[in-house]
Amino acid sequence: GLAVPVAGSLAACGETPQQTGRLLRSAARLPKAYATPLPLPPVRRPRGELIEIAQRSATVEILPGLKTEMMTYDGVFPGPTLETRRGEAVTVRHTSTLTLPTATHLHGGHTPAKSDGWPTDLLVPPGFETKHTEHGSSHGSSHGSSHGRGHGSGHQGMADPEAKVTKGSRDYRYPLEQPATTLWYHDHRMDFTAPQVWRGLAGFHIVRDDEEDALSLPRGERELPLMITDRSFDEDGALRYPAIDPELLGEPGVEDRYMAGVLGDVVLVNGAPWPEAEVDGAQYRLRLLNASNARRYALRLHTDDGKPVGFTQIGSDGGLLSTPAEHAEVTMAPGERFDVVVDFRELAPGTTVEMRNGLGRGRTAQVMRFRIARRASDDVRIPQRLADVPPPETPGGAVVRRWHFRREGVHGRRGWGINGKPFDPAVPQAQVPLESTEIWEFFTDAHHPVHVHLSPFQVLRRGNHGPGPMDLGWKDTVDVRPYEAVRVRVKFERYAGRFLIHCHNLEHEDMAMMAGFETI
Ligand code: C2O
Ligand code: CU
DSSP, rough: OOOOOHHHOOOOOOHHHTTTTTTEESSSSSOTTTOOEEEOOOOEEOTEEEEEEEEEEEOOOTEEEEEEEEEETTTSSSSEEOOOOETTTTTEEEEEESSOOOOEEETTTTOGGGGGOOOOOOOEEETTOEEEEOOOTTTEEEOOOOOOOOSSOSSOOOOOOOOOOOEEEEEEEEOOSSEEEEEEEEEETTTTTTHHTTOOOOEEEEEEOOHTTTSSSOOOEEEEEEEEEEEETTSOOOBBOOOOOOOOOTSHHHHHHHHHHHHEEEETTTEEEEEEEEEEESEEEEEEEOOOSOOOOEEEEETTSOOOOEEEEEEEETEEEEEEEEOOOEOOOOOOOEEEEOOOOTTTTEEEEEEEETTTOGGGGGEEEEEEEEEOOOOOOSOOOOOOOOOOOOOTTOEEEEEESSSSSSBBBSOOOOTTBBTTTOOOOOOTTTTTTEEEEEEEEEEEEEEESSSOOEEEEEETSSSSSOOOSSSSSEEEETTEEEEEEEOOOOOOOOEEESSSSHHHHHTTTTTEEEOO
């Protein structure tokens, strides 16, 4: 593709040319790396068809000896890991005593529109005042908050006539008619997704099925979900996050500094700073999730004596690959998942394996460490045939739909948007016939991870080449680089209604780099 330099304003505030965010330095005393044991979120399975989650604020210890007040699912960060099975529908009942509205999205879920967490379909705590008229007892037009985005989009106070506000509790219904994979749930509130996820509203949701259970893969304690995030802390342990000041955002140039995405200087895995996991000398399945607001990672493993340990990728966002793929490095943009197996069988007890981030600097180049505690038996043999995934071939005669992510020319001026428009919850940008296959092309002038709701896609092309090494299998989030058109094949099935396409840099999403589309 074209070699285009990254714009100065972006390079200047990021950590590396690949990072485009604003780095927030912590004032708190930070722990030594690899001194905290790796935590695993509590696992929750449905009772009957129900899982109940209480959204509430909670005080959590993230940095040793300090207290961090967070917005949580069930009092923990990450939220509980939900474990469900393909085809076994569940209702997740969220109750809220948070002081702010939320909208919960199951990322990667094949979910009907009314449970998809549309950004103005809000859950508010009991007694919460909504500015707009409520229709009936619990439904109302909802976009009560109005904060300017500084690009004069005329969004202030925009009402979404179809939005539904519910008070106290809200049921999300997930049919889960989709292959086994790693999903995650997180907040999706209009304009405030980034700060609310930063403050704690994210958790794993794992789908299992019989086909995957029948395969020889590491399981039980040898299957580790790893949610990687970055955060920044004040002296007393409180989270740091820049205030969004609409006045400031109105000034040319200021938007760049504040809203190119927020990076923290502390890397957390499952909510623990630079943790260490004690492991057997065996194969492990790692369900890697980049749940960071804006940070990318290029993950590599090496032993303390410098030997690289590779990754065998078995799955992607939407399920298993057809056949395993070997990688020396896994590059992850926000929202992406990589299901990988790592092999510690040849390593002597006492050996440590560090996971490093090639895109970080200093402490953000460190992620976590494994310590081989003991030899162990392991009869797992990764099958060469994992799942039936159609080859990524371009279908003849399919509609090509282009989605241009950029910050110029939105409403004729500087601003964030897709195809020249900032997100408007009342006006979908496209109508897509259900059950037809389309080619979607994503194009950007900066680095944006593009995420599509409802159905996974297969990457067909990246620039002038075929899919890249991180584009294998079923994806729902693809890392789109400047001036490199990415073409995907997508088929939306079963559910009619309104869904989203957006940048998964959460600050960009909040700056309205998002569009609705309607399946019909
Ligand atoms: Cu992970 Cu629309 O989001
Ligand atoms: Cu973006």
